[in-house]
Amino acid sequence: MPSPHLPVQPEAPRSPDPSAGDFITPELRLPAKASELQRAREYADQAAASFGFSEPERFQFAFAVNEAVTNAIRHGTADQAGTIGLRIAAHGDRLTVDVCDCGPFVDRAADEDEPMPDHGRGFDLMAKLMDEREVRAHPEGTTVRLGKRRRGMSDRAEGDGG
Amino acid sequence: MSPFSFICEDSSDDVAVIVADGYIDFDASPALKQNIVRQIDTGSRHLVIDLSAAVFIDSTAIGVLVGALKRVQQSSGSLAVVCTNENIRYIFEIAGLADMIPLHRSRDDALSALARAA
Numbered sequence: 001m002p003s004p005h006l007p008v009q010p011e012a013p014r015s016p017d018p019s020a021g022d023f024i025t026p027e028l029r030l031p032a033k034a035s036e037l038q039r040a041r042e043y044a045d046q047a048a049a050s051f052g053f054s055e056p057e058r059f060q061f062a063f064a065v066n067e068a069v070t071n072a073i074r075h076g077t078a079d080q081a082g083t084i085g086l087r088i089a090a091h092g093d094r095l096t097v098d099v100c101d102c103g104p105f106v107d108r109a110a111d112e113d114e115p116m117p118d119h120g121r122g123f124d125l126m127a128k129l130m131d132e133r134e135v136r137a138h139p140e141g142t143t144v145r146l147g148k149r150r151r152g153m154s155d156r157a158e159g160d161g162g
Numbered sequence: 163m164s165p166f167s168f169i170c171e172d173s174s175d176d177v178a179v180i181v182a183d184g185y186i187d188f189d190a191s192p193a194l195k196q197n198i199v200r201q202i203d204t205g206s207r208h209l210v211i212d213l214s215a216a217v218f219i220d221s222t223a224i225g226v227l228v229g230a231l232k233r234v235q236q237s238s239g240s241l242a243v244v245c246t247n248e249n250i251r252y253i254f255e256i257a258g259l260a261d262m263i264p265l266h267r268s269r270d271d272a273l274s275a276l277a278r279a280a
Contacts, residue, residue, distance in 0.1 A: 060252075121224060
């Protein structure tokens, strides 16, 4: 099975504007192994740093990417080369990451009736840390898209109590 | 070099301290669970998981800690976590675990809390 084609942005396609700080990272094809998670986190952190996120935001972005990649490794399907795909794009005030694998989406959310579940928190944590979380099923497999918005100076000022 | 490591220390007859170093993720979680289970099976009712040297933790590791809490509670034991990393503490908070799994700023604080609970 060929590698899944990473989807274009959900909005009308537009080229990155380097003068505005836009960029798209080279696709990372990652062996679907737990030992490769550090590479995924470093890839995410480098992009987050280039985007200008604060240190906590960089951690949160890398955390969310780690969760999505972990899910793809645990529950997804690698391609013929045994890899899954990641790509990060910066457009305006938003940094997005697409994590792709070749299998159908498997919902492993925690049991809502279980007060202390041992598993299933990852998906919920992605939603809490990111401004966008979208799962796309397509013929080639599944893409999880996560996006985090850069807070403006006014947002940060409000958060700091002015 | 492995991005994570665990060291187990016996603090007293039924209190064990597990020191976790590095990136405690899906790759590390099985080893964390193994260390926890071994300590419980050899008689430790109270556990301190020291995350002072951890730089990252994910939901699989959090799941292991929740599982450990449930196991020690079955024998009227308790669990405490040492964590000074503000990013990791935030993850515990948004995961809704800050009340369930107490986070302490030092090992001494964690051990004192377990002694009060015993």
